[in-house]
Amino acid sequence: MAPVNFPIKVALLGAGIFAKEAHLPVLTSNPGVFQLVAVYSKSEASAQSVVDILPAGHPHAKPSVFHDSSAQNLEALLANPSIDAVVIALPIPLQPKIISAALAAGKHVFSEKPQAPSVAEGFALLKAYEPYEAQGLVWQVAENFRAEPAIRHGQKVVRDLIAKSGAGSEIRAFDLRTYFYNKAENKYCKTTWRANAEFQGGFVLDGGVHFLALLRAVTGLEPERVTAFTRLTESHLAPLDSVSAAIQLRNGALGTWLLYFMAPQKGAQIELNVVVSGGASGPGGMVTVKLGDDGQGHNGWVVIENLPGAEPQTTFYDNKGVEEEFLGWAKVLGGVTPGDVLPGLVNQTTVGYTEPFFNSARNALGDVALAEAVLQSGEKGGVPTQVQRVI
Template sequence: MPGLAILGAGIFAKEAHLPAIHALGGDAPPLLAVYSRSEKTAKDCAQHATSLGITPAPAIYHDGDESSNLDALFARADVTSVIVALPITLQPAIILKALAAGKHVLSEKPVAPDVASGIELIKIYQEKYKHNLVWRVAENYEAESGFRAAGELIKADRIGKVTFFKATVTNHIEVTNQYYKTPWRTVPEYQGGFLLDGGVHTIGALRTVLPHPLTHLSAFASLNFEYLKPHDTIHAVVQSDGNFHGIVELSFGAPTKTNPTIDQYVITGTNGWITLNFKRIDNKSVLRLVLHHVVKDGEGKKVKEEEEVMDLPVKGVQAELASFLEKVAGQETMNIGDPLEALRDVAFIEAGLNSNGVLVDLIKLVTEGK
């Protein structure tokens, strides 16, 4: 029977991937193994799996014993798919190692630490493994029903032709933050720090919602808090190939938990607008979508304005995992997780970090790596 393994037993594996596996129930293959560089972390993750009701307990693999290291895990014929949730700089090598071992791969975003290494990684996959193995990138914002619903409403012309947009996401990161305390994030060996690790979510959401790809940007990046090196803030003006433009504000350097700006996405068209923002309602996370549009009569004259509010559950990790497993089984209901699309998210962040006000061609960056 085909089985699943998790490579990386950190916070997100325990708080997101394990609950997603449990929520899928019989629609997910059994979780057969958990790997971490340290035995303690692997044990903690496996114990958390059983506490959620995932049975039997997954086997533990770690680097401290050759009989139970990563090579030993890859040698198991019953482990057919792996979720890779390791530090950003380690992921490309582990993805290739998993593919070489004949495993289907769902790897956490970002697809790679930078555009050049992402291009090379995708090239190797397409040339050597694509014909018989599935590799998808886990960008859960792309899978969120709220962002996907907004994209469908825009395609259905509910706000007319898109004219401009704005995405504002600000975060206050303290040194006590559980993600900051992760050693590989405290002293990041990759560009952008939290801007790369978390900023790709915002760009993934925009490419899911907007009807045309983003093609150019001019941006400035800065560091406002020394412990968030190398950068914590990007402000960008962006152009699309659909002849509309917008503003993207990304910061992990807000000074307080309470921010003067509400995190949200606003897409404006010739006939209305859509807003999206995350909320907690009845102790559950939802993505609130507000559609405000003009109603016209048969002669095209404005009659009134209407507003619809939808609170859609936040289940992106579960949805991305389900989509990956469907693809492995030879089916696909949601076309998500394409590594090339995930590379566009990395390209946006890389361009934003390096632009310094100069216009950057995002399409050229993705195809040429410069």
């Protein structure tokens, strides 16, 4: 399949919080890269609510509205030959069916995480994608944590530290701590499909794949097995809001993941510490990636390099994960040579990388596999559980 011409003609499927607050700003602030030509939601009012918040002075024509109660429905949208690609931001249980339909209609796909509510459904999607991938259709699963400049930098720091420390150096231990204060009035908690979660784990799967993507990205390692305890403490977060898990990686490294969605605090805490052992030519060290600020109240992410005998080195990064993943997808669709720029953008290399960011559906399923193993172990009261091998 030939590269897509710019601007890429995109349809946004979904009109929820993240579609409006994260996807729409990227699609509309890069008119040389994307042209939003259609918006779909279950109801007309919902789809129209996206069109109504388009920024004033946007250079492209207003997108067409598609909804279930008219001939201008999802089927009609997917049949429209002028649409190059779709961005799918729909409830988790709907994702597999819609992804399959979009691929069958010949559309490139950018789908929100997780792509499926279970590993089994994820494997079925991968199998179904094979003929479309062979035809040149591109499917990326969104994972803005993995795309964050800080997290990509953290991965590089760990990799470089192991190389610098020499033979015998490796990741030995880690701890991942994730604490939030999601009260009943939280906008995500009030979302109907989340409040009435009809998929395993509820918020633990929906949010958990972000944090497990952080772990897998920075360490560059795959999990082997887990022992986990899970619990529900607040009814509005059913079925689960708490996780305490011990995780063994394939290289033998041991670590923990603590997750609690009702920790009374301002903001959120997300912190990953990775211990790298010494080797033949260096003492190793510890690398931390966490939410933080620049010392002047500007929130984002920080990477801390803590090496023996040296003062810790801290680097701050803005939140740019959603933008990075969209622009990476666009580069692949447009056949843009690594290192070259996209049309109409000024700052395109926020982390000094020349390769475009891309999160494959198989890689994203690895996050679901780890989350599912945690949930299965928790259901069995902490019985050690193997993580299904995806990669």
